[in-house]
Amino acid sequence: MSDAKFDILVVGGGINGCGIARDAAGRGFSVCLLEMNDLASGTSSGSTKLIHGGLRYLEHYEFRLVREALQEREVLWAMAPHVIWPLRFVLPHHRGLRPAWLLRLGLFLYDHLGGRRRLPATKVRDLRHDPIGRVLKPGFAKAFEYSDCWVDDARLVTLNAQDASRLGARIRTRTRLVTARREGDHWQVTTENSEGEVASLCARMVINASGPWVSRVLTESIGANENHKVRLVKGSHIVVRKLYDDPRCFFFQNSDGRIFFAIPYEDEFTLIGTTDEDFDGDPKDVVIAESEIDYLLAAAGEYFSAPLGRKDVVWTYSGVRPLYDDGASKAQEATRDYVLKRSGGAGQPALLNVIGGKITTYRRLAESALEHVEEMLGARKRSWTANSRLPGGEFAVDAYEGQVDWLIRDYPFLGSVQARRLVRSYGTLARTILGSARQASDLGPAFGAGLTGAEVTYLIDNEWARTSEDILWRRTKLGLHGEAIDLAALKAFIADNVRRNDAAVHEEEVRHARA
Incomplete structure (x- = not known):
């Protein structure tokens, strides 16, 4: 990725960062997203897992926030x-x-x-x-x-990243922002991955969506003296x-x-x-x-x-x-609304800091962020996410049971519990995991609790999973059935397939660079 040039660099692989990356890529901007750990490894997998209006926010007269969140429930569903x-x-x-x-x-x-x-x-x-x-x-x-x-919060994040990647965004997990400095009309950026490999890239705009690290990224990596009251x-x-x-x-x-x-x-x-x-x-x-x-x-x-x-x-x-930080005396009374703070312009590359927000309003937050992007970089395509589908969600909201029945019909060796979990996690993409399997053994090693080699391979190749924790606690919640999981076998299988995937990705990037 050294010396690559992008319209937008998004820092943070939580729901806001991945939502912004998806929206921007779908409008034709070139996007790179950096996440220093795994996708949804921070706040976005630590929620109460609700898509809700926030009934209690009415007591604090946050009618605009509640109305926007209520409107989003059925859109996201x-x-x-x-x-x-x-x-x-x-x-x-x-x-x-x-x-x-x-x-x-x-x-x-x-x-x-x-x-x-x-x-x-x-x-x-x-x-x-x-x-x-x-x-x-x-x-x-x-x-x-x-x-x-x-909502399965961590899966929602991953699906946004997956769709952003499909639309052309570069998703780089386990890669941290080291420095970002303004040079003329662009940002000169240095990154470092978990292997200690350093790379550089250029971006016309940086969006700091690093969640609870937003102030740290702003001061330590970007070197700004701004105080955004987090x-x-x-x-x-x-x-x-x-x-x-x-x-x-x-x-x-x-x-x-x-x-x-x-x-x-x-x-x-x-x-x-x-x-x-x-x-x-x-x-x-x-x-x-x-x-x-x-x-x-x-x-x-x-x-x-x-x-x-x-x-x-x-x-x-x-x-x-x-x-x-709106000055509320108690933590439970602090606003859950989001605030976007922009600096730069007039010949300087722009920086947009994302503060606050809730998982329910992430799509609307992304649209608001893209308004700032278009002001700085010019408009491309129209807003589009309100009527879109996330990967695997190409069925009607009342058709879940039908999806389960069809999966069992086409893969009769599946148990009901496993079929329901696969549809709940992957929707129509469950068939991509199962492929041409005609019996359970065709899915590779069985690690327990319904987790198979085919599913683990899919998560490594398509969802940036790299560790057993990524798979058992974020891509699935099978860690709750830990006593049924052969953890040693799972870790060995992951290690082999991560090496294979990394080699394939490296080969593809070399071909892309030569082209």
């Missing part, structure tokens, strides 16, 4: 019906907290603010007769049931064994004013979170604190009839959100 799907949320009325009339008013706005079409409206539920009320402690009689959507807030989650069989989720209020969710997760588990705490440290070192585990267990214990303790926690994860 149509773009990626394999990794995004609708859920119903049950919000019990707690007599000691927000009054029922306030909850109903908020949900009335939630139903009507964003142009809801397919998602069903809010209903009032009597928990004394609704089966889901049985999992709660006695005393909760009334609840409101409303709609939002679920507030780092940690959110942590716990995963426990399945607490109930109902497919609905819970939205709970806590006595300290915060809210948290309990969500059916990966068929056999329940996800509980999140916390909101100011964070001061290196985002790569973020882990859940013991006090956060205690907080979430205690909060859940206020509602669920079954006792919960440390022994029930099977996994935890944390993420650091880079929020715009």
Whole structure:
């Protein structure tokens, strides 16, 4: 990649960076994206995994943000019906907290603010007769049931990167930005990959979408003295064994004013979170604190009839959100809106810093970023992502079950659990993984929990996976079934195939350079 020239260099392989790279490549700009680790290895795999309007943001009068997010729910659902799907949320009325009339008013706005079409409206539920009320402690009689959507956050990031690559963007994972300096009408950039190999490139514009590292990239790599008021807030989650069989989720209020969710997760588990705490440290070192585990267990214990303790926690994860510091006194009150700060112009190459945002509004954020790009570099093609499909999402939002049935019909050796997971992860691209297989052994080594050599090879060749962690915790969540995975065999297989893939990529790049 040495001395390559691009219109845009995007720094950061999270949802915002990959979304911007995809949008820009689709409009005809030449794009290079750098990610110092794996795709979605930071904040974008540490979310509560919801495509939602943000009901609680109405309390802080963030009507524009909520409206935009509500509008995006069905747009994103149509773009990626394999990794995004609708859920119903049950919000019990707690007599000691927000009054029922306030909850109903908020949900009335939630139903009507964003142009809801397919998602069903809010209903009032009597928990004394609704089966889901049985999992709660006695005393909760009334609840409101409303709609939002679920997303496999890390897969959404990868699908955006995959489509950006299809459209011509160069995706460079495990490659960090060392320096970027303005030279005339372009940026002169130095990069270094995980093997210590240094390269240089030129870009007409740099977009700093590095999430919680945005300030560090700005000061250390770019050498700017700008202060963009970034507030780092940690959110942590716990995963426990399945607490109930109902497919609905819970939205709970806590006595300290915060809210948290309990969500059916990966068929056999329940996800509980999140916390909101100011964070001061290196985002790569973020882990859940013991006090956060205690907080979430205690909060859940206020509602669920079954006792919960440390022994029930099977996994935890944390993420650091880079929020715009709007001066809010509490972390949970800080705005989730995004802010774009541009510098340069008038003969200088431009820099755009991306601060804040939420996964639900990443596509709109990318469109806003492209407005800045077009002001600096000139317009190319029109905006296009609103009616697009992400890789594997070429089917109707109500056709998931049909996709599973067709996959089992064409590959009868697949079990139902494996077929459903493949469609949920890859959509129509599941057939690319399965290829011409006529029996299970045709898929190569079986590593356990339905993971095969064919799937691992696909992830290495098409989704930049390089380690067992990439595959077990980001491309899939099969790490939750770790006891069933032959980890030693998996690591050996990955190492062999990464070497093969790297050699093929290097050979292709040499051919491209000579051409």
